[in-house]
Amino acid sequence: MARAALWLFGGLIALFLVAPILVVMVTSLGSSSFMAFPPRDVSLHWYAHFLGSPQWIGPTLLSLRLAASVAVSATLLGTSAAIGLARGSFRGRAALEMFLISPMVVPVVVLALGLYFLFSGAHLLDHPLALWLGHTLLATPVALVLVRAGLRSTDRSLERAARSLGAGFWRTLRHVTLPAIRESVAAAAVFSFLVSFDEVVVAIFVGGPATTTLPKRMWESVRFETDPTLLAIATLLTLLAVAVLLLGAWLRPGRQT
């Protein structure tokens, strides 16, 4: 009896969490220009509309390119910093680590405002470079934390063994350390990509008409029009996120190859 009640309770909570997404997904399958749940018919009308309209495709391509660049830059920076923090021995290491992950805890609005003033002074507003720098700033701590965790769980004697066998610091890094943490580095790249691809606050502050990312375009669409295309995009983004999560699980360390 108590067990059944627990299942019921858990089921209701799960429904509460998933229901909004399910409503969006189901509604997106209609073809009417008024959003209706349940939809009166089933069609991929708004998906076709999304793929056929330059005002949506442009921001989508920009977001994809931006997220890919951020994945590269944030992973490079985060991995380097993680290795330095994990293997170096110098004063103030703990303080430096706190400083490097601080963008994760500072409110995004505050960061975005700071970036706005910084880039306006440098005449970089509405320039892709500004978005790339801003998103790299947000994604690097995520990459750092992931790779740091990977390094913590790798055995230091592996690197010591490599050194004793004649490999210097760089060759040890290339042949032993990086292969040992490759899952963490891959996860860092995936999550850096997502941080940028989902990001809207910095995009609104430092982006402009020439640099409208997909989330910014969606935000504008919500404010100024009610276009059911949004539902199709939201569904696609949800599916993308699920795909990335599955990819992340597939990349989990310890998986047998």
Place this chain on the structure above:
Amino acid sequence: MLPCRVKLRDLQEPMSRRSLSEPDGRVAGAALALRGLAKQYAGASVVDALDLDVAAGEFLTLLGPSGSGKTTTLMMIAGFTPPSAGDVVLNGRSVTALAPERRNIGVVFQNYALFPHMTVQENVAFPLKMRNVAKPEIARKVTAALHLVQLDGLGARLPRQLSGGQQQRVALARALVFEPDLLLMDEPLGALDKNLRSHMQFELRRMHATLGVTILYVTHDQEEALAMSDRIALMNGGRIAQLGSAEDLYERPHSRFVAEFIGETNVIEGAVAEPGVFAAGGVRLALPDRAARAGAALLVVRPEKLALCSPADAPAGFAGTVRGLVYVGDCTRYRVEVAGGLLLTVQTPNRRDGRRAALGETVGIALDPADARLLPG
């Protein structure tokens, strides 16, 4: 001391599995010298001005309880930990300032530290690749090294597809294939079960004899140290408590710590009151060494040097009641309470003609004073 569970095959192994490079298969080992080697962490001394000479081709064991500084010493020799003071000298040349990769020292770690993403073959080839050895040469040496550790044909496996003992052998092959001047081993058999461990002890001795490489071996297992080493440096509190052969340490300990760490021992606290006589409570024993200085002293004697006899034949004070006995197969251990409540352990071989005693029986303890050792108290 070592259980003889190793099959005869291992002992009769012909000494033909040689050939890492020199025609007779011997890798000329280097002499190692530590000069005032010290390490402090946050003001606390972990290794205290260590001086040690290891001869070329010697098998020397650093033995000691955990925290005695033996692993830190090894890490400093390998170059992973910078010493606070002192010098590591290899073949007469100081290597203290050299990075680990420039020292040409092989290291075998307790957890093997095999590269998990490389096959056995790639693991063993790694040090040769780092030295830019030509490919055919690498293939030849890797095959020879895998043969040496009896892993022929397993080169294509990944480390996780091997048993613990096999991984241990790969680690050994990898540390030997580049003909290091010195081989450091940090508790290399610690993770193996007892049977495999004693088997590997013989294997290591055989390889050492075949290759002639200098080995510095770290363990906290005294049986292992006694069974394998040419010499043992017993460490305590960052210093060498005693350096010598297994027999030196067992038969002629310099201190109570050494006597109690190696094997089982009876320690009787007392004093030399008159020349040549040790006295403690009711115990009085004439010593062969009449020169012993008066004052507080310890009498140290191994349980197997003692025997049971009739109370009338025992030296003064060496008679008492059997309070406990343990049958351990080849011998029996008795706990005998003698005068003054002192408990002595007597170990007697289980022979048909041997003297036995029952719990609560009054017995004497026979002792040849030449088997006892007098230490300053």
